[in-house]
Amino acid sequence: MPVADSFDASALMSAARGKEHLDDFGPLPFIEPLTVLADSYAEADLNDIGAHILRSGLVHSLRMRLRAQEWIRRHPEILRERVHAPIVVVGMMRSGTTLLQRLLAADSRFHCAYGWEVVEVAPRLGYDFGGGDFSGGEDPRIAVAEQRERASRELAPELFTIHPMYAREPEEEIVFLSDAFLSHVPESGAHLPRYRSWIDDRDFAPAYAYLDRMLRFLQWQKRMRGRTAERWVLKSPAHLGYLDTLRERFPDLHIVHMHRDPRDTIASGAGLNATLHAMHSDRVDRDRVGAQWLQRMGWTNDRAMAARAGWSDEARRCTDIEFADAVADPIGQVARVYDAIGVPLTAEAESAMRRWLAERPREPARPAYTPADYGLDETRIDERFAAYNRRFRSGAPSSRRTR
Numbered sequence: 587m588p589v590a591d592s593f594d595a596s597a598l599m600s601a602a603r604g605k606e607h608l609d610d611f612g613p614l615p616f617i618e619p620l621t622v623l624a625d626s627y628a629e630a631d632l633n634d635i636g637a638h639i640l641r642s643g644l645v646h647s648l649r650m651r652l653r654a655q656e657w658i659r660r661h662p663e664i665l666r667e668r669v670h671a672p673i674v675v676v677g678m679m680r681s682g683t684t685l686l687q688r689l690l691a692a693d694s695r696f697h698c699a700y701g702w703e704v705v706e707v708a709p710r711l712g713y714d715f716g717g718g719d720f721s722g723g724e725d726p727r728i729a730v731a732e733q734r735e736r737a738s739r740e741l742a743p744e745l746f747t748i749h750p751m752y753a754r755e756p757e758e759e760i761v762f763l764s765d766a767f768l769s770h771v772p773e774s775g776a777h778l779p780r781y782r783s784w785i786d787d788r789d790f791a792p793a794y795a796y797l798d799r800m801l802r803f804l805q806w807q808k809r810m811r812g813r814t815a816e817r818w819v820l821k822s823p824a825h826l827g828y829l830d831t832l833r834e835r836f837p838d839l840h841i842v843h844m845h846r847d848p849r850d851t852i853a854s855g856a857g858l859n860a861t862l863h864a865m866h867s868d869r870v871d872r873d874r875v876g877a878q879w880l881q882r883m884g885w886t887n888d889r890a891m892a893a894r895a896g897w898s899d900e901a902r903r904c905t906d907i908e909f910a911d912a913v914a915d916p917i918g919q920v921a922r923v924y925d926a927i928g929v930p931l932t933a934e935a936e937s938a939m940r941r942w943l944a945e946r947p948r949e950p951a952r953p954a955y956t957p958a959d960y961g962l963d964e965t966r967i968d969e970r971f972a973a974y975n976r977r978f979r980s981g982a983p984s985s986r987r988t989r
Contacts, residue, residue: 592641611655672839759822856872887971
């Protein structure tokens with residue numbers, strides 16, 4: 587099948603319907619962003635493997651929409667769930683967001699989305715939460731996600747080293763924005779100039795409405811398994827550019843904003859993107875990847891600063907944490923979050939956090955990327971993030987910033 591034909595939006599939707607034997611994608615709009623994204627993929631310089639991977643991802647997203655909608659049709663009480671006062675960890679990649687999210691998620695009073703849940707948010711329709719074939723045992727999606735984890739380690743070791751995704755660990759909910767076809771995930775894996783420019787002016791409210799819908803769905807599933815919690819811990823660097831939209835959807839949120847010298851983060855993020863591009867295309871312009879990542883992160887941080895500046899209750903709604911402080915004293919920094927949200931850090935929760943620190947997955951060393959690998963230099967990065975550094979990092983301990 588020609589690449590252009592494989593990314594026809596109508597054909598993608600038909601393929602998803604055929605696999606799920608369902609027709610209703612739900613009430614939230616998605617066809618326009620799907621069409622723009624699919625057309626952009628059709629124009630991209632993809633190899634056969636890349637086209638297959640990316641097309642399969644779009645079909646999977648559509649299948650999850652179909653399947654989730656059918657669960658909601660059968661169980662309308664799902665939409666009566668409410669996501670109360672989420673703690674949302676944001677920050678540029680490699681700024682410590684994963685560390686903070688997983689420490690907070692170690693507290694049994696908080697919900698999180700695990701790797702196996704974001705891979706397949708909707709169980710197969712034959713799943714019985716209350717006495718069927720899987721009652722009393724592990725959700726079969728866990729085994730599927732663990733197989734994917736093993737395959738990723740074996741078939742894409744460089745990607746797993748840079749961005750590991752564990753089936754049983756807390757994971758980003760960015761997948762749900764991607765499933766709405768309004769996200770910056772696609773541009774991280776392919777050169778998509780049309781989609782990249784089109785998405786900058788879009789209203790992301792439908793994507794965040796879909797995120798809310800999937801969190802309610804997951805919360806209902808957890809409740810059906812006997813698991814309840816007071817609030818959610820969310821995490822994604824992608825939220826930085828949409829803090830106002832996020833707050834409109836979750837007005838009682840609390841932001842944990844992680845900070846690190848952009849010199850230490852930009853090259854690493856560009857490295858991840860270049861690795862993803864190389865999985866999908868035989869030709870990767872590393873300088874272009876670096877320039878686009880610098881632009882995107884600058885755009886994202888500008889929007890985050892503007893959003894926060896407009897919040898009259900910013901001091902109450904946001905906790906700022908420096909990466910070096912989180913690494914040196916993780917429990918102490920987490921305690922600041924608990925103080926800010928008015929929740930006691932219990933001995934039980936602290937013990938669970940310390941246990942996670944001792945037992946967490948030991949990841950292989952990541953590649954040592956430099957800005958020059960992507961056509962960048964530290965002066966250019968400093969200039970682009972001058973306002974960010976003044977706002978959040980003027981007193982931050984960083985030997986790199988003083989060189």
